Amino acid sequence: MFLFQPTIVRHHWVHRRRQDGKCRQCGKGFQQKFTFHSKEIVAISCSWCKQAYHNKVTCFMLQQIEESCSLGAHAAVIVPPTWIIRVRRPQEGRWKPFIVKPVPSQLMKPLLVFVNPKSGGNQGAKIIQSFMWYLNPRQVFDLSQGGPKEGLEMYRKVHNLRILACGGDGTVGWILSTLDQLQLNPQPAVAVLPLGTGNDLARTLNWGGGYTDEPVSKILSHVEDGNIVQLDRWNLIVEPNMEACQEEKDEQQTDKLPLDVFNNYFSLGFDAHVTLEFHESREANPEKFNSRFRNKMFYAGTAFSDFLMGSSKDLAKHIKVVCDGTDLTSKVQDLKLQCLVFLNIPRYCAGTMPWGNPGEHHDFEPQRHDDGCIEVIGFTMTSLATLQVGGHGERLNQCREVTLTTYKSIPMQVDGEPCKLAPSVIRISLRNQANMVQKTKRRTSIPLLNDSQQPIPERLRIRVSRISMHDYEALHYDKEKLKEASIPLGLIVVPGDSDLETCRSHIERLQEVRFGCRVNKEIKCE
Known part of the structure; x- marks a missing residue:
């Protein structure tokens, strides 16, 4: 140890x-x-x-x-002031007011908080001060002041780092893409405080559909106690379709997608058309889109008008879909689908479950966000309308690679970012897996003695194992592998009210015994 x-x-x-x-x-x-x-x-x-x-x-x-x-109840996530060193000269060619000199400890999970102040009706601006009060102000960053890169670079050598992304799913994607660029190893695990409107990734990881003024102290406890899970992330590679008929140039049309990677979903057809209409109207008249209720009303109105006009009804005639070598085009045409969704997580469109409940999968595997497979789902206008009342789409395929060919300009969206893409060949493939913090349903850590009504045990029996720092850094996200790599030292027995220093002294004596060839001897305190 x-x-x-x-x-x-x-x-x-x-x-x-x-x-x-x-x-x-x-x-x-x-x-x-x-x-x-x-x-x-x-x-x-x-x-x-x-x-x-x-x-x-x-x-x-x-x-x-x-x-x-x-350092109090949140000592494990606080960056101690002793790690922060002020500097009076430029660092690496540019000015930095301080540098971070961490002291590694397996007991700590230092936290970086990134807040998008514009998310969720400016909720973000209100909670920055709260995080600065509970933590070291040097570990809280406002994303409107230059994005996440500088903070991540500053703390890149901090052992066992965790990140809390306060914003919508787009904020989380921004941070994950920046982590890709910086190639931190091991990659920090990212928790989510949902401040946006959809928050489908936050729902998937048990962080809920929106922040409801939960005490910041409780949020920090959830981040500290959360389990680390993996999230598949998918590449989108776009090339122009040279075989398509050259249609008249549409002013809205673009040659590339707004993002080249997605964490939640990629879709085309009716839902993307409605999102694009909303996005363009908000850009033109931002003052009319200042509440969630108004936004939802606009979505409903646009969806109804599109239903009447049937602008997406011929989608199936203008695309070709191949999943792991299987051509699904004729099936898409037979079902007269007006929307296709390539889904990475169970949630979509502010909390709906388009793949259906686990017991309804029939010929398919249950959906997971860490299995290297993507779910392909089709919708008619009717099935899309039933999503909000528990309906689901047409399950088409679970696959590892997709080739999507379009023969006319079609509305598309990547994690909620819409565009109208010119005729293209789009290839979807697994990019990597990100470490995420999944909120546990309840706290599993021992409560502080001051808050606990339980009697203190007379003695504590603690099993001790030893692990190298190299193995710990590589395996800390996988408890089972961590156990396999550790070397059992033995057992210590200490009074129930012992502090950490007392335990350390007994562990040191245990190490002396262990390496003196007296294996698994029980050490009792006086």
Whole structure:
């Protein structure tokens, strides 16, 4: 086991005119001064661990000023101030105000928070300050100030890094594409705080369909406790279709897709047409699209008008679809499909499940986001309308590669980004897998002793294994492989209220015994 002695962090005591909770010393609440001009200090609290005391000598004593700080309930995700080093010269050719010098520890999961302030009706702007209060402000980044690249580069050498993407699914895709560019190894796992409108990826990973003012402290606990899972990501390679008839140049028409990779879905036909109409109308009149209700009403109106005009009814006549060498074109034409969706995750269109429930798959495998396969689903106008009430599309194929040929310009969308693509040959293939944090249904970590009503056990029996830092960095996302690579050292027995330092001393003695050829000897404390 890799043992690590951290650099001591001191409390950062600040005066408070208002303070919630109770004094750590006397247990009494803090008297709040409601007069606007009152300058009386009612409390002294640490901005790291959040301990608070009354501003009087019976509660807060001078010796506490120099005490070391535990960093509080979220110590595992906080970047300690001792890691942040200010610099007075340009770094690597450009100015950086500070550099990060991490001290690796398997006990820590340092967190980078990226917030898109424009997502979800500007919810993002409101929560930046909350994250800065709970964490080190140097680990919270506003994506409107240059994107995620600088923050990721700054922390690229930090061991066991996790990322929290606060925004819509597009924000998550932006961060994943930047991680591709930087080629971080191992790649940090990404959690999601959903601030957008669709949030299908967030729903898939159990983060929900939208942020509902859940306490930031609880969100940090969920990120720390979440399981790491893999997410397939798919390449989209576009070439012009030289065999297609040269139609008149459409002003809306483009020769390339808005994105060359997708994490959620890629679709063409009716749904993409409605999304494109919405996107163009919002670009022309942004003031008319300032609420979720108005946006949904526009979608409904556009969908109805398209239904009446039937602008997508001939889709099947102008495409060719080949999945893993199987030509599905005649099936698409026989079913008169007006929309095709290539789906990577179970959720689509703000939470619907177009592949259907797991028990309804019949000849197909259950859908997964980590199996290297993509689901191909077709819709008529009618089946697309029933999605919101539990319906599903026509299951066509599960495959690893797709070749899609179009013979006229057709509306398409990539993870919600629409366009009207000129006649093209589009190839879909697996790009890579990203590490994501999946929210567990409930917290599994032991509660803080102050919050727990359970009695402290008299003794703790702890099994100890040893693993190299190289193996840990390579396998920390897979607990089973981590167990296989570790070397059992033995068992320690310590009092139930032991702190980490006590456990460390027993582990060190266990190592001496183990490497002195006395294997699996039980060490009891006095």
